Amino acid sequence: MTENLQFETNDQGVGIITLAREKALNSLSYDMVxxxxxLLKKWKNEDAIQVILLEGAGERAFCAGGDIKSLYQTRERENGFQEAKQFFNIEYELDLLIATYPKPILVLMDGIVMGGGVGLSYGASHRVVTEKTKWAMPEMNIGFFPDVGACYFLSQTPGYTGRYAALTATTLTGADAIFMGCADYFIPSESFSTLRDQFLSHNWLADNENRNQSVHLFLQAFIQEPPASELAALQQKIDHHFSNKTIDLIIASLEAEKDEFARDTAQLLRKKSPLSLKVTLAHLKQSQSSTLEETYETDKILAMHFLQCEDFYEGVRSVLIDKTREPAYQYKSIEDVPDDLALSFFREL
Known part of the structure; x- marks a missing residue:
């Protein structure tokens, strides 16, 4: 077992998984996924394990996502492309297993929850956020696309708020995550230690009726009303602009308005990879009528295309390597991206 993943079981029926890569904000490596x-496949069939606790080490993050720097380096290795393909296949299989797991999974989403961390947490049965939660799908900042099934569940959010979250890569609060249906419970982070102790000491083996309901009832002693969602307050404006059918029209709608939200959001979108924006919007639309499983299959295809696309490497270089945050993407504007090119990303290589 990798040192970046800690696990243990107790005699009360709990399996504990801790993402233990604290210095890297618990970002996911191939060994970890x-x-x-x-582990989850093994515990699935063990009667001695009835509930799962999934958490991140330290106080800064549950999980900041996949190890992007490692993916960036794949083109420098002889078998790098195949290694990256294998990583995505395993990661998506893990996320789908969590989403279909027959036993309750309680995930504690304190601090940073981004990218691959969202993929791990979305499908869990009981998802807890705090006042410190920073939730985002930040892939658009590096010339990639919101993967880990995100285009499926961000197509199910109120109005077009999920489309806004996907395309802008905006960092949201725990209350926003609850509003979007990507989290369930708001519990102050200061209560986590007590919650964890009591969860581990509860006899889940004896509590053999409806364990999902039992975990829900257990959490009632800790939950609080979440703060007001800023995303919810913006929904009317978001829906007005992001209901447009193309990225060109979305940006034109934003740039036609004078208010601060429209101006800032238009500027934000203009800084993204135009190719990524076009591909992502097409994926969001397609995922509205897809299953989660089908969305993951499309994610696999898109990920391979992006790993052969210069925009991804330029995005990672500018944000994570050189940190200039001034990427020189292949196309200068949305209008320059050929429709045929964006559509080609959906064909298997």
């Missing part, structure tokens, strides 16, 4: 998948 591989061992987590093996």
């Amino acid at each position: 591989t061992h987590m998948l093996q």
